[in-house]
Amino acid sequence: MQAIAVSRDSKGPICIEKPRPEPEPGEALIRTLRVGIDGTDHEIIAGSYGEYPADEDHLVLGHEAVGVVEDPGTTGLERGEVVAPIVRRSPNGESVYFDRGEPDMAPEGSYHERGIIGSHGYFSEFFTSQAQHLVSIPSSLAQVGFLVEPLSVVNKAIELATASRSSFTWEPTSALVLGNGSLGLLMLAHITSTDTYERCYCLGRRDRPDPTIDIIERLGATYVDSRKTPVDMIPSTYESMDFICEATGHAPHAFKTIDALAPNGVGALLGVPESSSFEIDGGALHNELVLHNKALIGSVNSNITHFKTASDDLQTFPEWFIDSLITDVYPLSEFRYAFDNNDDTTIKTAVQLSAYEER
Amino acid sequence: MQAIAVSRDSKGPICIEKPRPEPEPGEALIRTLRVGIDGTDHEIIAGSYGEYPADEDHLVLGHEAVGVVEDPGTTGLERGEVVAPIVRRSPNGESVYFDRGEPDMAPEGSYHERGIIGSHGYFSEFFTSQAQHLVSIPSSLAQVGFLVEPLSVVNKAIELATASRSSFTWEPTSALVLGNGSLGLLMLAHITSTDTYERCYCLGRRDRPDPTIDIIERLGATYVDSRKTPVDMIPSTYESMDFICEATGHAPHAFKTIDALAPNGVGALLGVPESSSFEIDGGALHNELVLHNKALIGSVNSNITHFKTASDDLQTFPEWFIDSLITDVYPLSEFRYAFDNNDDTTIKTAVQLSAYEER
Numbered sequence: 001m002q003a004i005a006v007s008r009d010s011k012g013p014i015c016i017e018k019p020r021p022e023p024e025p026g027e028a029l030i031r032t033l034r035v036g037i038d039g040t041d042h043e044i045i046a047g048s049y050g051e052y053p054a055d056e057d058h059l060v061l062g063h064e065a066v067g068v069v070e071d072p073g074t075t076g077l078e079r080g081e082v083v084a085p086i087v088r089r090s091p092n093g094e095s096v097y098f099d100r101g102e103p104d105m106a107p108e109g110s111y112h113e114r115g116i117i118g119s120h121g122y123f124s125e126f127f128t129s130q131a132q133h134l135v136s137i138p139s140s141l142a143q144v145g146f147l148v149e150p151l152s153v154v155n156k157a158i159e160l161a162t163a164s165r166s167s168f169t170w171e172p173t174s175a176l177v178l179g180n181g182s183l184g185l186l187m188l189a190h191i192t193s194t195d196t197y198e199r200c201y202c203l204g205r206r207d208r209p210d211p212t213i214d215i216i217e218r219l220g221a222t223y224v225d226s227r228k229t230p231v232d233m234i235p236s237t238y239e240s241m242d243f244i245c246e247a248t249g250h251a252p253h254a255f256k257t258i259d260a261l262a263p264n265g266v267g268a269l270l271g272v273p274e275s276s277s278f279e280i281d282g283g284a285l286h287n288e289l290v291l292h293n294k295a296l297i298g299s300v301n302s303n304i305t306h307f308k309t310a311s312d313d314l315q316t317f318p319e320w321f322i323d324s325l326i327t328d329v330y331p332l333s334e335f336r337y338a339f340d341n342n343d344d345t346t347i348k349t350a351v352q353l354s355a356y357e358e359r
Numbered sequence: 360m361q362a363i364a365v366s367r368d369s370k371g372p373i374c375i376e377k378p379r380p381e382p383e384p385g386e387a388l389i390r391t392l393r394v395g396i397d398g399t400d401h402e403i404i405a406g407s408y409g410e411y412p413a414d415e416d417h418l419v420l421g422h423e424a425v426g427v428v429e430d431p432g433t434t435g436l437e438r439g440e441v442v443a444p445i446v447r448r449s450p451n452g453e454s455v456y457f458d459r460g461e462p463d464m465a466p467e468g469s470y471h472e473r474g475i476i477g478s479h480g481y482f483s484e485f486f487t488s489q490a491q492h493l494v495s496i497p498s499s500l501a502q503v504g505f506l507v508e509p510l511s512v513v514n515k516a517i518e519l520a521t522a523s524r525s526s527f528t529w530e531p532t533s534a535l536v537l538g539n540g541s542l543g544l545l546m547l548a549h550i551t552s553t554d555t556y557e558r559c560y561c562l563g564r565r566d567r568p569d570p571t572i573d574i575i576e577r578l579g580a581t582y583v584d585s586r587k588t589p590v591d592m593i594p595s596t597y598e599s600m601d602f603i604c605e606a607t608g609h610a611p612h613a614f615k616t617i618d619a620l621a622p623n624g625v626g627a628l629l630g631v632p633e634s635s636s637f638e639i640d641g642g643a644l645h646n647e648l649v650l651h652n653k654a655l656i657g658s659v660n661s662n663i664t665h666f667k668t669a670s671d672d673l674q675t676f677p678e679w680f681i682d683s684l685i686t687d688v689y690p691l692s693e694f695r696y697a698f699d700n701n702d703d704t705t706i707k708t709a710v711q712l713s714a715y716e717e718r
Contacts, residue, residue, distance in 0.1 A: 104652075105527050105622075105652060107622035108622065108651065159526045160652070162526075163524070163526035164654060164656065166525060167518045167522035168463075168464050168519075169459050251641040251645040255641055263464075263467065269645060270649060271649065272649055272650060274642050275640055275642045275646075277640045277641065277642075278638065278639070278641050279636050279638045280636065280637070281634055281636045282613065282632075282635060282636065282639065283632040283633050283635035283636075284634045286610040286613040286614075286628060286630065286632050286657075287631055287634075289613070289628050289655065289656075290628050290629060290657040290658065291657070291659050292467065292657065293463075293464060293519070293658060294657045295523060295655065295656045296648065296654065296655045297523065297648075298647075298648030298651065298653045300650050300651070300652055
């Protein structure tokens, strides 16, 4: 079968031939329908993130996938069921975090991430997985189910942020998403799909006309141009925010979030920046956190419960949003185009590895 | 009656004569037993914090108090009951935060703080208060009940921090308190009095012999000298910490806390530093927060529920701890000594305004 991988010898992603995997006892064989591309894939390709499987010269990419059960083996799944796989695996099979269904809370070094860290991903015509790492999703999501993974990351962050405000009466009305990439827009779609917030904002650095600004406004949110209004100026220009989600990976934003929060507000951080030093007024930020009961919450990855909520969410999102977000789906033969992310009209790309046929 | 105040004309705290307050309808008259002194008092005296009541040339100090009901009026309290007053008041009487019993979450500008911001404190022979702002405490705490307020601040911080970890299974074993002042030691006494943490640490910058180091070690905790082991070096020298409480007001500590936390850990910030700029590796800290699901929580003030828990706590603390923590209690005539905090043998001071007599 064909697979898309990075290898020690190649510069960009390449298409390689691999044997179709044989499911181990307890595993199902999944025929891959589509795989989405995100910033982590680009970081792996650039060599700034990720880890090859032990003793391997390549890493099959792909951690946002939707597939269909080809051979359920002894898993109890049914042939033809549509599934989205979670990302983390316990390399030696024993982990209290995995046992309790919270692999997303496992400490670094104790897990693999398929398609990212130490384990091949889903970017191949078939993959195998134990049933406990597969979430059944409705067949109506067969085309777009690769969005369940990034949306589960959104759900995990919201869960952590909300928990942090659960010891008192928190009645947020304003929310801001930092970043108009696909993750930011999924977060914005989520928060505008609930009744929680009366006013939503999304920050980017784009000129009109721009498809992401169109999406932001069609979702009923206000576009904030970071070139005109830096994050710490948002309260004076717009309003201070009860909830902020950072989805840029731009470290200064994480700290300016403290200034942009309303009293009792919480900032959820999702970006994964590299080392970069800069000066802050740490005294003022520390003071601001304390005197206004503010919180900053880092969040990474997600677990089965977040995947299930994400699958529910995705069914409630307007069709126009999904259509606008997924700008291109390429056939496997044109996979390279899915990694081109250089123009402002591309939002989210995916590759189709096989077609879904209603049974 | 006599009161201890700061005035626009005086440099330090002064003793002034004021009329004994007349309780308004719904208020009780409280005879003050003891008032504790803390860092906020010193900041008010230094002119770097606090606010005079409108149209007044002085501010009566005192926000950590224990008193006895002298005249219950129509409050339903009983004469002779021992009480600790909470700090915040709603200046115009209407506040959703006060109505729901969460004045500690009220935004700046919407509250007064007795003895701190806009309202006279408890540092007088008598004070009045509505019953809803008074917490009845056992008469066994009549001598030390001024510790209920700072201990309630500890409880509020722990409540917020614990809530922030409530969406997943959090099983902390290690805790670190930054700061060996009275608030830090109260936090340490609290966390060592529970079974939550197997290993506790407390950071200071003192040479042995030192009474705070003696307390830290008698509580079963490990003393960490910040001059030898800066906060960000604590994981490599000792271990990374599931819970950190910052009680120093030293802003760099707040940010180094991120490095010292274990995966899934939470840092509660209590200090109130002034503006001060410094360089951080913001990229690495942002990354660390995200990839390890870490949280930073600011916490200020406390409400009735935290006072009640603090009163319960205080009864469980070993007698030697309270005796060692309260280094001096001065009579009103010697109140000035209670504000001298220049030697390393002073931990917590208080002034006795009247004696408690068991009825």
